[in-house]
Amino acid sequence: MNKKTLIFFCxxxxxxxxxFIDDEMRVAQSHFEHIYVVTRKSESxxxxxxxxxxxxxxxxxxxxxxxxxxxxxxxIFCPFFLKELWFVVRKYSxxxxxxxxxxxxxxxxxxxxxxxxxxxxxxENSVLYSYWHDEKALALxxxxxKNPGIKCVARAHGWxxxxxxxxxxxxxxxxxxxxxLDRTFSISQNGKDYFEQNYSASRGKITVSxxxxxNNRVPLFTxxxxxxxxxxxxxxxxxxxxxxxxxxxxxxxxxxxxLKWVHFGDGPMRKKVERYAKTKLKPNQxxxxxxxxxxxxxxxxxxxxxxxxxxxxxxxxxxxSIMEAISAGIPTVATAVGxxxxxxxxxxxYLLDAVFNPVDAxxxxxxxxxxxxxxxxxxxxxxxxxxxxxxKAGKNYIEFLTVVDH
Numbered sequence: 160m161n162k163k164t165l166i167f168f169c170x171x172x173x174x175x176x177x178x179f180i181d182d183e184m185r186v187a188q189s190h191f192e193h194i195y196v197v198t199r200k201s202e203s204x205x206x207x208x209x210x211x212x213x214x215x216x217x218x219x220x221x222x223x224x225x226x227x228x229x230x231x232x233x234x235i236f237c238p239f240f241l242k243e244l245w246f247v248v249r250k251y252s253x254x255x256x257x258x259x260x261x262x263x264x265x266x267x268x269x270x271x272x273x274x275x276x277x278x279x280x281x282x283e284n285s286v287l288y289s290y291w292h293d294e295k296a297l298a299l300x301x302x303x304x305k306n307p308g309i310k311c312v313a314r315a316h317g318w319x320x321x322x323x324x325x326x327x328x329x330x331x332x333x334x335x336x337x338x339x340l341d342r343t344f345s346i347s348q349n350g351k352d353y354f355e356q357n358y359s360a361s362r363g364k365i366t367v368s369x370x371x372x373x374n375n376r377v378p379l380f381t382x383x384x385x386x387x388x389x390x391x392x393x394x395x396x397x398x399x400x401x402x403x404x405x406x407x408x409x410x411x412x413x414x415x416x417x418l419k420w421v422h423f424g425d426g427p428m429r430k431k432v433e434r435y436a437k438t439k440l441k442p443n444q445x446x447x448x449x450x451x452x453x454x455x456x457x458x459x460x461x462x463x464x465x466x467x468x469x470x471x472x473x474x475x476x477x478x479x480s481i482m483e484a485i486s487a488g489i490p491t492v493a494t495a496v497g498x499x500x501x502x503x504x505x506x507x508x509y510l511l512d513a514v515f516n517p518v519d520a521x522x523x524x525x526x527x528x529x530x531x532x533x534x535x536x537x538x539x540x541x542x543x544x545x546x547x548x549x550x551k552a553g554k555n556y557i558e559f560l561t562v563v564d565h
Contacts, residue, residue, distance in 0.1 A: 163564050164285045165191040168295040173208035174201035178453045179479040181209040182373050186556035188213060197276060207452045223268045231267040239335045246334065258327045266331040270298035277302045282309040286564050289313040292343060297332050300339035312342045312563055317476030317497055320350045324474045334360040344368035347477045347498025368559045370479055371552035376461035378488030380539045383464060388418035388528055391465045393456060393480040396426030401471045403435055407517035410439040412525060418444060425450045460487035466528055467492055475499050482550040488543035492524055507542040
């Protein structure tokens, strides 16, 4: 353990969401003398979460007051704001200008609201780290502008990378954030390439640093005496996850084989997906388990032979859910979007086109499921080895934290 302090900014950990942070904190606990976790206030508390013994929680009100919003206007003549406006005028159609301006003001108000918290920390021997490349990273960039000696870094995932995932295809102040932070760590090569193609300030300031998962459970490589096919998915139930298409895929497969589909996760489209599933599938063919702690999901994979894991998202960074699946030796079928092709490859599974026909997707899954048992076992062992070599938490997070605090 070194003598440095980590000041870590996130959105929900350890109260709710961001379950994949637990593993990173397990590594960070022994890497820093003390950790401050700056997170949003939340009514819900998840008692099963890991929090380092040397961590202190600092909760922020995520709501921005009208006064704070008005105060953001004071920054519109700052050089970095004017530079961003010029970037917007050159890159975007006038139909977006007003909506983008409002996005900019909200982001600035949120970032400014965090400055009093930042000012309380001693900058000596501290590392400031935003888990997301959003208003928290902007807050660090503003702080770094006034305190150039402090180490400030951020991660970048998926929704905070790809503007196409947003109704207004814009993410605020990216060039400014890149120019001020010491380093941005993209979880995928695809994200790094995307940033460098779209934001000139990112070049030379961004590194690929992959996430990972701990899993000490013994994988099930050989199927026991059961005819039923078990298919799993794990994601938020939202528009971009396209679980309505997953229902169609399972419905096609169910015509020729006994199967069950289990989904882990919740979200705004859950009721719609469940209603649609009732029109296509029998009750014993599908189970929506809702939000489940990741350790319980890994326990499920270790005690139930999951034939295949599926992800049909329209946009991704690199899904932690796929890391979890291959850590259990489960082959994956997924759409070739974002950084997914970096984890779903010949060793781990099969890629679908971003736009696909459910019948074609079902055919790919059925072909694997009907392949010889020896081939399936080989695929499962290959997926597990790929996880150990590329997405094992201990290895990836030690490498990341070593870079961060030097």
